[in-house]
Amino acid sequence: MPGTKASEAIRREQILNAAYRVAVHRGLQGTRIQEVAARAGVSHGLVLFYFKSKRGLLLAVLDRLLATTTILHVGEDIRMIASPIESLLALLRQEMDRLSSEPQRIRLTFDYWTAGIRDREIRLKMRTEFQRYRDAFFPLASDVLARDPERFHGVTPMGLAAVSVSFINGCAIQAMLDPAFDIAQHLLAAENLLQFMHGAVVA
Amino acid sequence: MPGTKASEAIRREQILNAAYRVAVHRGLQGTRIQEVAARAGVSHGLVLFYFKSKRGLLLAVLDRLLATTTILHVGEDIRMIASPIESLLALLRQEMDRLSSEPQRIRLTFDYWTAGIRDREIRLKMRTEFQRYRDAFFPLASDVLARDPERFHGVTPMGLAAVSVSFINGCAIQAMLDPAFDIAQHLLAAENLLQFMHGAVVA
DNA sequence: TTGAGTATTGAACTCGCAGTCAATAGATTC
DNA sequence: GAATCTATTGACTGCGAGTTCAATACTCAA
The missing domain is CATH 1.10.10.60 (Homeodomain-like)
Structure with a gap:
C-alpha cells in the first residue's frame, strides 16, 4: 500500500x-x-x-x-530621496501596496497573531518578526528626527518607527474585512499628512 | 435533579x-x-x-x-478645543488610553475579527461596528479638512477618519502582544506629529 | 394540597479528528 | 535476484466536545 x-x-x-x-x-x-x-x-x-x-x-x-515574508526593503530609489520625510512616505506607500497585493498572507499572519495570545511559542516567533520589521524602519526614522530634533523633542527613533508600523498594521486590519476599504484614499491622506510635516520642516 | x-x-x-x-x-x-x-x-x-x-x-x-463597547465619546472638553487638529489629537490620546485600560476586551474583539474572516455573520456585525466607530471621527475630520482645504486637496473626511482609526487599530495590535510596547512613547510621537501639522496650519 | 406546566438536568449519543503503529511495498545494496 | 532497509500506508484507538432528549423537580395557580 x-x-x-x-x-x-x-x-x-x-x-x-x-x-x-x-x-x-x-x-x-x-x-x-x-x-x-x-x-x-x-x-x-x-x-x-x-x-x-x-x-x-x-x-x-x-x-x-x-x-518567505518579504522583508521590508528600502530600495535604492527610496534611499535616493533627499528629504527623510519623503523617504518615509515612499516607504509607507510601498508597504501599503504590498498589503493589498497579498491579502491571504496578511490574513494568515493575523490568524497566527491571534493564536499567539494563548500560545507562547507562536507569540515569541511573531514578536521577533515584528521587531525585525520595526527595526527596518529605524534608520529612516532616525533621519527624520535628526532633521528637526527640537520639534520632535522626546520622541525616540524607535518610537517613530513603531508609529509607522502601527499605521501600516491598522490599514491592514481595515483592509482585511472591509471590502470598501479605499487604499488609494488612505495613501492620499497619509501622503498629505506627511507633506504637511514636510512643509513645516521646510518653513 | x-x-x-x-x-x-x-x-x-x-x-x-x-x-x-x-x-x-x-x-x-x-x-x-x-x-x-x-x-x-x-x-x-x-x-x-x-x-x-x-x-x-x-x-x-x-x-x-x-x-457594551464604549462608543467613541467626544466629550465637552474635547469639543471646546478651538483648534480642530488639537481636538483630533486629544481624541487619539483618549482612545489609546482606553485601549491600554481594557486589554482583555481588545483581545476578544480581535478574536472575533479573525473569526469574521470565515464567518459571514460575525463579519457583518464587526463591519457595522467599525463603521460606526469610524463615523464618529467624521465631524472632527471634517473640521480639520475645512481648516486647510488646499493642503488636503483630494482627501475626504471619511478618508481622514479612516486613517485615524487605522492608527488606533495599529497601536492596539502592537500593544496586544508586545509587553514592551510603550504607549507613552506612541502618544508622544503621535502628539508631535500632530503638533507638527498644527504648526503648519498656524504658520 | 394538588395538579399542570415548565425550567432544568445529566446521561447518552454522535461525530470528527489527532495521534499510534504494525504491516507493506518500493528502493537499494550486494 | 535475494536480502535488507525504510518510507509509507491506513486501520484502529481514544478523547473531547457539541447536541439531543426523556426524566425530573421546582413553581405556581386553583
Whole structure:
C-alpha cells in the first residue's frame, strides 16, 4: 500500500506547501491534517510522521510564512530621496501596496497573531518578526528626527518607527474585512499628512 | 435533579456573563460550553437550551461585546478645543488610553475579527461596528479638512477618519502582544506629529 | 394540597479528528 | 535476484466536545 518514495526534503516541502494553502483557506483552527495530506497527495499518517503533531506542523508553517515574508526593503530609489520625510512616505506607500497585493498572507499572519495570545511559542516567533520589521524602519526614522530634533523633542527613533508600523498594521486590519476599504484614499491622506510635516520642516 | 428556577432574562444574563468571561480567558475556539455552564452555575444542557448552539452563544456574546463597547465619546472638553487638529489629537490620546485600560476586551474583539474572516455573520456585525466607530471621527475630520482645504486637496473626511482609526487599530495590535510596547512613547510621537501639522496650519 | 406546566438536568449519543503503529511495498545494496 | 532497509500506508484507538432528549423537580395557580 505504501506509495512512491521521496527524499525527506522533498516530502517536507510538499506537505508544507499543502499545509500553507489549507491554512490560508481554512484558517489555523480549521486546518485538518486529513485535508493537508490530501492536498499533498500523501496519507495523513505521513504528515504526522514528519511533523510529529498538528501543532508542530502549524509551527513549521509559521516559520515558512515568516521566512518567505518579504522583508521590508528600502530600495535604492527610496534611499535616493533627499528629504527623510519623503523617504518615509515612499516607504509607507510601498508597504501599503504590498498589503493589498497579498491579502491571504496578511490574513494568515493575523490568524497566527491571534493564536499567539494563548500560545507562547507562536507569540515569541511573531514578536521577533515584528521587531525585525520595526527595526527596518529605524534608520529612516532616525533621519527624520535628526532633521528637526527640537520639534520632535522626546520622541525616540524607535518610537517613530513603531508609529509607522502601527499605521501600516491598522490599514491592514481595515483592509482585511472591509471590502470598501479605499487604499488609494488612505495613501492620499497619509501622503498629505506627511507633506504637511514636510512643509513645516521646510518653513 | 433540576435546580432552582429563574426567569429567562436572568438566566440569559447569567450565562452570557459567564460566556464572556470564559471567552476572554480561553479565546473563541477555546470556549467550551461545559466551562461556561460551570461558571454560570447551571448545567451545560441549559446553555444549549437558551442559545440553541455554541455558535448562537458566541454570536450573543459578540452582540453583548459590541453593545457594551464604549462608543467613541467626544466629550465637552474635547469639543471646546478651538483648534480642530488639537481636538483630533486629544481624541487619539483618549482612545489609546482606553485601549491600554481594557486589554482583555481588545483581545476578544480581535478574536472575533479573525473569526469574521470565515464567518459571514460575525463579519457583518464587526463591519457595522467599525463603521460606526469610524463615523464618529467624521465631524472632527471634517473640521480639520475645512481648516486647510488646499493642503488636503483630494482627501475626504471619511478618508481622514479612516486613517485615524487605522492608527488606533495599529497601536492596539502592537500593544496586544508586545509587553514592551510603550504607549507613552506612541502618544508622544503621535502628539508631535500632530503638533507638527498644527504648526503648519498656524504658520 | 394538588395538579399542570415548565425550567432544568445529566446521561447518552454522535461525530470528527489527532495521534499510534504494525504491516507493506518500493528502493537499494550486494 | 535475494536480502535488507525504510518510507509509507491506513486501520484502529481514544478523547473531547457539541447536541439531543426523556426524566425530573421546582413553581405556581386553583
